[in-house]
Amino acid sequence: MNKPLGYTKGSPNQVCKLLKSLYGLKQASRQWYSKLSNALIESGFSQSKADYSLFTRDTNGIFVALLVYVDDILVASNDLTIVNDLKALMHSKFQIKDLGPLRYFLGIEIARSSKGIHFCQKKYTLDILADSGTLGSKHTKVPMEQNLKLTKSTGTPLSDPSVYRRLVGHLLYLTISRPDICFSVQTLSQYMANPTDTHLLTAHKVLKYLKGTPGQGLLLPRSSSFQLEAYCDSDWASCPDTRRSVSGYCIFLGSSMISWKSKKQSVVSRSSAEAEYRSMAAACSELTWLRFILSTLQVPHPQAAFLHCDNQATLHIIANPVFPERTKHIELDCHLIRDKIKEGSICTHYVPSSHQIADTMTKALSSTVLNTHLSKMGVVNLYAPSSGIGE
Known part of the structure; x- marks a missing residue:
């Protein structure tokens, strides 16, 4: 790696040898995942071939599933004692923070009731509305008008397309819990290269729809x-x-x-x-x-x-x-x-x-x-x- 600015010792052609991956570097996440996966495999877990971020272990009918997203981990099991043992094992090898039962994960809110499990992105939705300045707008009943045909040449090109790209990027992540806007966001994402004012107005239509249902999400029934x-x-x-x-x-x-x-x-x-x-x-x-x-x-x-x-x-x-x-x-x-x-x-x-x-x-x-x-x-x-x- 190149010498940091201000370091004048040594010849100009010398470089620094990286002994350990630093947080923020491109290879840091790969090194972290390698260390974590090796620790889990040594503990008896098997890595799923269908999803490499999923680790499972089945011992005498006691099943444990562990899902990893960078340094955020979800654990599920049919035995609470095994979960506590796993936490202790992870704490002995890494510095971890136990957040308790799952309620909020990567912007997704999880709520449990006698009906089942409900997950939505209300806070994330309200943040999008606040960021775009549409919290006070009047809500609509549908995210996109019927028979609307958008084209690349429709409207006037935006002077600052980053506003449109930022908004559609936020909406793409919202489709994790909102299948009702999937088609609208898929249509809008086709014009990220050269968005126009018509495309932006259509995106604001989606925001007005979200304004009326910020807490809408999916319910997974308990009995199924x-x-x-x-x-x-x-x-x-x-x-x-x-x-x-x-x-x-x-x-x-x-x-x-x-x-x-x-x-x-x-x-x-x-x-x-x-x-x-x-x-x-x-x-x-x-x-x-x-x-x-x-x-x-x-x-x-x-x-x-x-x-x-x-x-x-x-x-x-x-x-x-x-x-x-x-x-x-x-x-x-x-x-x-x-x-x-x-x-x-x-x-x-x-x-x-x-x-x-x-x-x-x-x-x-x-x-x-x-x-x-x-x-x-x-x-x-x-x-x-x-x-x-x-x-």
Whole structure:
């Protein structure tokens, strides 16, 4: 490493030899993670191959799971004594601070009740509103107007695009607990390079929606099955600039929604069936990964996961591979759905468009339809007077 400013001893060509990684350097986090993971593995933990930040240990029916994010750690177990022993072990090797039961983690607020576990980002939402100066604005019922088509050339370019980029960056992290704004934020994030005043006004529309529901989040019910169930959808050629489609999916474990995504596809689809097929392939990949995670957490899932789609043509292509004229333009990696169906890990079902929950991830909806889908997802406002999520 280069000599610090003001140090004049030695020749000008000399450098300092780094004996220990310093906090703040690029390699510091890697060295810390290496030391922590080695300590956990020496203590009998196994590192998950599906998520390298997850460590588990199963000893005589006593299960411990440990999730690491840099120097913040979550611990879960079916034996409180083992948790206390683990804390003592960690304290003997590192300087740790025990924060007690999980209530606040990386901006996410966790609340427990007889109904289940509710997590939201109320404080983070209010901080975004305060930072953008919209705390006193009038709230709206939807995050984005229906049939709104944004393009790169819409509006006048901003003189200072960093304001827009900072705002959309904040909203991206908020989608961790707010699936209702996923599509809106996905759309806004496409114009980070050259944002315009129209894009900024649309982002402020999302802020006005958040103003009305700052404490809204997901409720994971206490009583639920362990059946994986996914809803996938696409909006064909919805991007005016690139004519690419938007994929979206929502995945449930029983009645708890545990994964969701809204993303513009990487290629142009020649038909709506192809766009739906790519959306199903993305949901299928996520289901496969979630099965690995459940296996690591000692939750077996031998039965097939349900995959719901509202496109009959796509379901026919999956069931009958003898459609060369319809599928020869589809990339081969999308056909993994057929392999998963053959091995019995995925089972496809048709769902009417009126009951397609994944519509929330692919298009802007009316307030009535949006609220109906959010209630099925388990999105509730803990701080609303009529929420009914108390003890």
